[in-house]
Amino acid sequence: MNRILKLTKVFLKTSVSQYKATSKTENKASRKALKTFGMVILVLYLAGVFGFLSYGMISLLNDAGQPAFFIGIALLGLALLVLIQTVLSSINLFYFSKDLEYILPLPFKPYEIVIAKFNTLMVTEYVTVLLFLLVPFIMYGVLTGASVLFYVNMVLVLLLFPILPALIATILVMLVMCISGVIKNKDRFQTIVSVLLIGLVLFVQMGNMEETTDDQMLTQLTQFNGLVSQIDDYFITLADSINALTNYNNVTGLISIVKLLLISGVAYAIFIFIAQKLYFKGAVGARYSGKAKKKKDNGSLTYKKQNVELTYVKKEFSALFKNPIFFTQCILPSILMPVIFTISAIAGFNSGNEAEMEGMETLQIVNSVGLCILIAINIFMCSMDFIPVTAISRDGQNASFMKYIPIELDKQCTYKIIPAVIMNVVSTIILDIIVLIMFKASLLFTILLSFISILLSIFFSYVMIVVDLKNPKLKWDSEYTVVKQNVNMLWGIALSVAMIILLVIGAITLSEIPYLFTAIGLILISILCIYLIKKYISKNQEKLFEKVQ
Amino acid sequence: MIKINNVSKSYVKGKKSVDDLSLEIRDGEIFGFLGPNGAGKTTTIKMITGILNSDGGDITIDGKNIKTEAIEAKKQFGYVPDSPDMFLKLKGIEYLNFIADVYNVSEEDRKSRIEYLAKEFEIYDNLQETLQSYSHGMRQKMLVISVLLHNPKNWILDEPMTGLDPRASFKLKELMRKHANEGNSVFFSTHVLEVAEKICDRVGIINKGKLIFVGTMKELREKFADDASLEQLFLEITEDE
Numbered sequence: 001m002n003r004i005l006k007l008t009k010v011f012l013k014t015s016v017s018q019y020k021a022t023s024k025t026e027n028k029a030s031r032k033a034l035k036t037f038g039m040v041i042l043v044l045y046l047a048g049v050f051g052f053l054s055y056g057m058i059s060l061l062n063d064a065g066q067p068a069f070f071i072g073i074a075l076l077g078l079a080l081l082v083l084i085q086t087v088l089s090s091i092n093l094f095y096f097s098k099d100l101e102y103i104l105p106l107p108f109k110p111y112e113i114v115i116a117k118f119n120t121l122m123v124t125e126y127v128t129v130l131l132f133l134l135v136p137f138i139m140y141g142v143l144t145g146a147s148v149l150f151y152v153n154m155v156l157v158l159l160l161f162p163i164l165p166a167l168i169a170t171i172l173v174m175l176v177m178c179i180s181g182v183i184k185n186k187d188r189f190q191t192i193v194s195v196l197l198i199g200l201v202l203f204v205q206m207g208n209m210e211e212t213t214d215d216q217m218l219t220q221l222t223q224f225n226g227l228v229s230q231i232d233d234y235f236i237t238l239a240d241s242i243n244a245l246t247n248y249n250n251v252t253g254l255i256s257i258v259k260l261l262l263i264s265g266v267a268y269a270i271f272i273f274i275a276q277k278l279y280f281k282g283a284v285g286a287r288y289s290g291k292a293k294k295k296k297d298n299g300s301l302t303y304k305k306q307n308v309e310l311t312y313v314k315k316e317f318s319a320l321f322k323n324p325i326f327f328t329q330c331i332l333p334s335i336l337m338p339v340i341f342t343i344s345a346i347a348g349f350n351s352g353n354e355a356e357m358e359g360m361e362t363l364q365i366v367n368s369v370g371l372c373i374l375i376a377i378n379i380f381m382c383s384m385d386f387i388p389v390t391a392i393s394r395d396g397q398n399a400s401f402m403k404y405i406p407i408e409l410d411k412q413c414t415y416k417i418i419p420a421v422i423m424n425v426v427s428t429i430i431l432d433i434i435v436l437i438m439f440k441a442s443l444l445f446t447i448l449l450s451f452i453s454i455l456l457s458i459f460f461s462y463v464m465i466v467v468d469l470k471n472p473k474l475k476w477d478s479e480y481t482v483v484k485q486n487v488n489m490l491w492g493i494a495l496s497v498a499m500i501i502l503l504v505i506g507a508i509t510l511s512e513i514p515y516l517f518t519a520i521g522l523i524l525i526s527i528l529c530i531y532l533i534k535k536y537i538s539k540n541q542e543k544l545f546e547k548v549q
Numbered sequence: 550m551i552k553i554n555n556v557s558k559s560y561v562k563g564k565k566s567v568d569d570l571s572l573e574i575r576d577g578e579i580f581g582f583l584g585p586n587g588a589g590k591t592t593t594i595k596m597i598t599g600i601l602n603s604d605g606g607d608i609t610i611d612g613k614n615i616k617t618e619a620i621e622a623k624k625q626f627g628y629v630p631d632s633p634d635m636f637l638k639l640k641g642i643e644y645l646n647f648i649a650d651v652y653n654v655s656e657e658d659r660k661s662r663i664e665y666l667a668k669e670f671e672i673y674d675n676l677q678e679t680l681q682s683y684s685h686g687m688r689q690k691m692l693v694i695s696v697l698l699h700n701p702k703n704w705i706l707d708e709p710m711t712g713l714d715p716r717a718s719f720k721l722k723e724l725m726r727k728h729a730n731e732g733n734s735v736f737f738s739t740h741v742l743e744v745a746e747k748i749c750d751r752v753g754i755i756n757k758g759k760l761i762f763v764g765t766m767k768e769l770r771e772k773f774a775d776d777a778s779l780e781q782l783f784l785e786i787t788e789d790e
Contacts, residue, residue, distance in 0.1 A: 187638075301642050301676060303649075303660040311650035315639070322638035322679075398635045404598040405651050406623035542602065549600055 007108065007116035012123060014099050014477055042490055047135045049497050054136035058143045067144050068246045074133055075161060075241050081132070082125055082162045086169035087197045088328050092480035093121055094170070094279065095177055096325070099477060114275045118170065125162045133158060137245075149248040156257055161241045163264040167271045172197060174278040191324040195332065237263055308407065312415040319394065320387065320419055325479035326394060330387045334423040337381045338430035365439045368518040371449060372507035374435060375522070376500040378453035379460070381427050383496030386483055387420035388464035392548060393473040393482045399548045409541040410534070413469075417461035424457035448519040455526035460495065462533040467491045469544045550576050551597060551626075551703055551736055556606035558592055558758075566592045568758040570606075574703075574736045579729045581749035582738040585787050589758040590738040591631060594707050597736070598628045610703055624652070626703040627696030633688035633712070641667075641676040641683070645695055652699035659698065666694040670717055685712040693721060704728060706737035710744060722748050742779045756787045 054070070061067045094117055103113060137158070141150045176193050240256035240263075247253040306314075320326050365374065391413075392399050402412050428450050436446045467488050476482050510518050537544065551574040558567040567589040574580045584590050595601040597608055599615045599622070608615045613622035636644050642663075649659040667673035670690040680688055689712045696704065704725070710718050725735045726748060739745055745752050746766050754762040754769075762769060766779075773782050 301663075303646065303656050303663065305654075305656045305659070306646075306650050308650050308653070311647055315636070315647050318643070319636070319638055397632060400595070400600045400630070401635065403600045404623060404628050406620045407651065408620060546602070549595065 003108065004112050004115050004119070007103070007112060008119040011093075011097075011099060011116055011120040014097075039487070042494055045494055046131070046490060046497075050132065051135045051139050054139040055143070058140055062143065067140070068242065070136075070140055071242050071245050072238075074136060075157075075238055078129065078133060078162065079165045079238065081128060082165040083169050084198055085125065085128060086121065086166045087173060088194055088325075089121055089124060089480060090170045090173045091177070091194065092325055092478055093117060094173070097478040097480065110276045110280060111272050114272060114279055118166075118271070118275075121170070122163070122166060125166055126159075129158050129162055140245075147249060149253070150245065153244045153248045153253060153257060157241045157244050157260065160257075160260045160264045161237060164237050164267055167267050169197075171271060171274060171278075174275060178278050178281050187322060187324050191327050194324065194328040198328075198332070198336070309415060312407075312412070313418045316391075316416055316419050323479060325483060326390075329483035330385070330390065331423065333384045333386070334381070334427050337384050338427040365435070366441050366445050366515065368510040368513050368515045369507045370439075371445070371452075371515045371518055371522075372503045372510070374432075374449050375453055375456065376503045378424075378428050378431060378449075379456055379496050379499050379503070381431065382424055382453075382457045382460050383492050385420055385423060385457075385461075386489065386492075387423060388417050388461035389468050389488050389492050390482050390486065391416040391420070391465050392468045393476075393486065393488075394479070396474055396476055396482075399472065399474055403545060403548060409545050410538040413462070413465050413537055413541075414534075417458070417465055420461045420464075421454070421458055424461075425454055428453045428457070445515065448515075448523075452519060452522045452526060455523065455530065456499065459526060459529045459533060460492075460499070462530065462537065463495055464488075464492055466533070466537065466544065469547070472547050474548065550574065550611055550734055551705075552607075552609045553593070553597065554607045556593070556596060556603045556608060558589075558596060558601060558603050565758045567596070567603075567755075570755070570758075570760050572753055572760060572763065574734045576702075576734055577729055577732050578750040579725055579735040579737070579748055581745035581752040582736065582755065583740075583742070583745055583752055583783070584738075584755040588755045588787075590755060591707060592758075593755065594628075594705060594736075594738060597705060598626065599623060625701060626705050627699060627701035629689075629692045629696050629704075629706040629709050631707040631711070633685065633692045635680070635688075635692065637681040638679060640679050641672070641691060644680060644691065645676070645698060648695040649698055654699050658700075662698050662700070663694070666697055669720055670694060686714055686717065689713055690717055697724065702733045704733070704735045704737070706735070708739060709737055710739065710741060742783055746779055754783070754786055761786060 058067055058070050061069050137154050138151075140146070141154065173193075176197070237260055240259045244253050244256040244260065247256070320331055365371075392402075395401065402409060432446050432450045432453075435441055435449065436443070441449075471488055473482055473486055473488070506518075506522075510521075551572075553570055553572040556567060556570045557565055559565050570589075570593060582590050582593070592601065596603045597610070597615065599619055602616070610622045610625040613625055615622045636647070639647065645663050646659070649663075654662075663676075664673065667676060670693070672687055672690050672694070675683065675687065680691060683691065689709070693706075693709060696706075709721060713721065722744070725737070729735050729750070749766065751763065751765055752769065753760055762772070764772070769782065773785060
């Protein structure tokens with residue numbers, strides 16, 4: 001046991017400790033304290049936002065007499081999040097992290113490595129759990145006047161519930177990786193596997209949703225158990241988790257906790273048994289990818305000269321698309337979000353409820369309020385884009401390259417955010433076309449909406465690259481640590497939430513003003529924001545790049 | 550020509566990693582920069598190339614100040630870093646084209662240089678493969694080629710021989726000599742004393758951030774124990790400090 005803990009600690013340290021300041025010069029206690037203070041403020045701010053959102057939702061459900069529905073939705077969302085996150089993380093952690101080649105020759109038993117790796121994975125999952133569910137659940141407890149037993153059960157459920165989805169996803173990954181021995185291009189294979197597994201998870205979820213008509217949904221809202229039993233087909237621990245949090249005062253709650261403990265324990269034991277058989281088959285040699293056996297024909301070598309801007313942006317895109325981890329974590333979400341949105345919209349169209357459709361069309365969104373809300377949705381999608389916030393860190397130790405080539409640093413920042421902006425343009429356009437069709441919005445309105453959203457995404461990307469420069473994560477073993485264990489992401493969420501709040505306030509204040517004026521105002525503000533952040537980067541480029549060494 | 554005047558750098562307050570260093574790498578010479586691990590070699594090189602800002606002093610490359618005329622100064626040198634693991638997802642040819650674009654090398658020049666250098670370093674047949682599939686030595690060769698591609702006057706090489714096979718190492722030394730003989734400068738750090746002895750016109754020895762010797766190998770022998778081996782000399786000098 002001691003050996004497993006020690007190994008877990010090593011795995012965690014090699015990934016998480018990289019977050020420590022990379023600059024050797026930064027040892028001042030006051031600066032560290034300031035940084036910690038900044039983090040605390042950020043976490044409190046996010047907790048406040050989640051708390052506020054939960055408050056609204058729980059109050060609404062409380063009025064409908066179904067507050068427990070909140071628990072079900074939250075846990076289901078968590079299960080989905082853990083599943084997707086584990087698919088992406090476990091491939092990297094189990095198969096593509098560098099530490100494996102150092103650990104394998106050491107006298108560790110296979111199960112010790114498997115458990116230590118899984119523990120490392122779970123730490124990331126628990127951080128997600130804490131971030132997304134702790135405050136909402138406490139809010140639920142407070143609003144429903146729960147006793148102390150609720151909080152005890154809450155801790156237990158939050159600890160136990162993510163285990164099963166994480167185990168299922170990891171086994172799925174191991175099964176697929178087992179056959180990877182015969183695959184030549186492992187990078188491409190890894191990308192395809194990630195996309196397919198996420199597709200599978202989403203397909204199952206959507207299939208589940210499609211079976212439910214609006215009337216059924218309403219019934220389920222009032223008959224809470226209906227939904228639970230339906231979802232429980234996929235996660236056998238869901239019903240017990242909900243029961244433990246809703247019937248905490250009686251014996252059924254306690255039984256549910258015991259059941260949860262037993263199911264998770266048995267699943268864990270089965271996992272260790274299966275993983276020992278599967279893991280090492282796929283793990284050995286997984287990192288050594290793409291070694292070409294045959295020499296390729298050099299007749300097609302091209303020496304075409306391109307301008308430096310284009311070649312730089314192409315290099316950035318190439319790194320994003322060819323690296324499976326960066327592809328799945330940076331590119332995929334910005335494609336996935338509008339795709340999910342589109343599928344949901346199409347499903348809405350096909351639901352056949354004409355009255356509802358007419359209702360949508362007559363819904364007045366072609367006004368200042370509608371414009372602000374739709375821009376806010378675009379900004380939310382922007383915050384899912386990890387390209388700018390990892391723009392520097394993705395280069396790792398190579399980032400110093402930026403400093404010795406003869407291109408101004410601020411220009412390189414611009415080249416680096418272009419892929420992010422392009423991805424945002426794609427998602428913005430998809431979303432806005434849906435708006436155009438669904439709400440029969442005018443073309444002018446749609447164009448203005450897209451234009452403002454793109455301007456704001458440029459501003460957002462510049463701010464995020466500054467965040468990355470202020471706290472770059474350059475010493476990493478696996479790309480996984482850059483995108484998954486990177487606290488800088490929180491600043492993106494914080495900024496987008498701040499922008500959304502400002503837009504909502506704007507929407508309320510400007511509700512009487514024609515949307516054209518609001519749009520012009522927003523365009524001017526966006527341009528000013530971009531000008532100011534560009535000026536800031538250009539003026540402080542030396543200082544901003546201080547940590548890139 | 551590279552001029553370093555009274556340059557210092559501290560990572561931790563009160564402890565100088567490079568202490569008041571002054572050095573001149575003249576045109577037409579190969580200058581070897583020697584010193585034990587952690588002596589300040591890489592820090593010095595990083596300051597010359599603009600990766601690190603010095604706390605004080607000036608560095609100019611062909612008269613261009615690396616701080617105040619950064620872009621112009623950076624055009625004057627080619628730099629091989631100590632780790633060759635760069636842009637691993639790019640194909641060899643993609644990487645070289647990228648570097649050629651950054652340094653504005655014409656299509657004719659890049660074609661002739663890539664073909665010549667890649668064949669010289671026996672890597673031409675691998676140009677269509679990703680750098681990820683290259684061995685350490687092949688990546689090192691690639692870095693060297695990328696530096697020579699834009700034909701800079703000043704070469705700055707951090708441990709350039711590490712990982713190179715004997716043939717490639719010989720080739721690089723030959724190219725360094727040719728470059729210096731054409732009136733250009735080569736500044737490189739190394740741990741391999743024999744290499745320094747064989748190809749350097751002058752050497753500098755740094756220890757604990759301070760430059761403790763600059764001169765030819767002959768002067769080094771004259772100054773210290775004449776009959777000692779190079780290794781013994783090196784140990785003696787760096788231990789005394």
